[in-house]
Amino acid sequence: MSSSVFDWVAQSWGPSPPTRDGAVLGCDYTYTVRSERGFVAALISETAFPALDAATKSTGYLTVRLAPRSVLPTIDPKIKLNMGPGVKPKQWLTSNFQLNIDGINASKVSRIAPFVVRRPIEVKTSGGTTTLEAGAVDFPSLRVTLSMVGADSWFDWYEDFVLNGNNGPAAERKGSIRLLAPSLVDELVRVDLDGLGIYRLTTDKDEDAPADQIPRLTAHLYCEQMTLVPGGAP
Numbered sequence: 001m002s003s004s005v006f007d008w009v010a011q012s013w014g015p016s017p018p019t020r021d022g023a024v025l026g027c028d029y030t031y032t033v034r035s036e037r038g039f040v041a042a043l044i045s046e047t048a049f050p051a052l053d054a055a056t057k058s059t060g061y062l063t064v065r066l067a068p069r070s071v072l073p074t075i076d077p078k079i080k081l082n083m084g085p086g087v088k089p090k091q092w093l094t095s096n097f098q099l100n101i102d103g104i105n106a107s108k109v110s111r112i113a114p115f116v117v118r119r120p121i122e123v124k125t126s127g128g129t130t131t132l133e134a135g136a137v138d139f140p141s142l143r144v145t146l147s148m149v150g151a152d153s154w155f156d157w158y159e160d161f162v163l164n165g166n167n168g169p170a171a172e173r174k175g176s177i178r179l180l181a182p183s184l185v186d187e188l189v190r191v192d193l194d195g196l197g198i199y200r201l202t203t204d205k206d207e208d209a210p211a212d213q214i215p216r217l218t219a220h221l222y223c224e225q226m227t228l229v230p231g232g233a234p
Contacts, residue, residue: 006189006231008044009047012119013228017134020042023036023037023038031080032079032081033076033080036075037074038071039068039071040069041068041070045066045121046063046064046116047065047228049116051111051113052111052177054110056094060094069131069132092181096184098177099144099175099178100176100178101175101196102174104153104157104175105150108146108149110145110216112143112144117140118140121134141223142193143221144218144220145216145218146217146219147214148203148214151217154201167197172194174192174194175193176192187231189231190231191227195222195224199222201219
């Protein structure tokens with residue numbers, strides 16, 4: 001997506017989410033617009049991330065749900081979009097990700113379950129005027145799968161944070177989820193994580209798996225704050 005779209009999504013997670021006017025265009029294979037549905041003063045109410053899985057080669061999509069103040073009638077403009085010479089969409093694979101957590105070895109993480117950032121939008125009408133009011137952002141928990149090998153820091157974190165009860169704000173951690181280009185170097189977008197805490201750690205063992213297969217762990221983490229950072233930003 002263009003940087004302006006990522007900027008809008010990023011701002012929608014903040015204290016003053018902006019509204020945008022726009023349209024959803026339905027195009028054929030020649031990029032001729034066959035339908036156009038305009039919207040006015042839309043807020044972003046949901047941003048959904050797919051499962052991030054190192055074992056798959058699936059193309060990933062970010063799903064954004066809009067809450068517009070009003071929707072315009074559908075029209076058929078029959079306008080051909082100018083996509084520029086040689087422009088081809090860049091495919092992002094859900095296997096191209098990296099999780100980082102301060103003080104924790106996350107190099108063996110193989111999967112992060114789908115997660116959704118939600119913001120309730122309330123419609124208010126006064127004197128014939130309709131307005132939208134954004135509520136507080138609901139940042140989701142994360143479910144992380146990793147190999148038992150090299151998981152000592154995860155066990156130590158769980159023991160200290162949960163079993164020993166050292167789970168105050170000062171003990172919470174920072175981290176990030178990086179979505180990477182095919183080069184696995186360039187960063188397309190990053191989700192910064194703040195106020196991370198672990199509250200559950202379980203062992204997963206497939207009964208049909210070979211006896212010598214290394215079992216996996218599933219860690220359940222809560223996160224107080226997430227910040228979307230467009231690619232290339234510090």
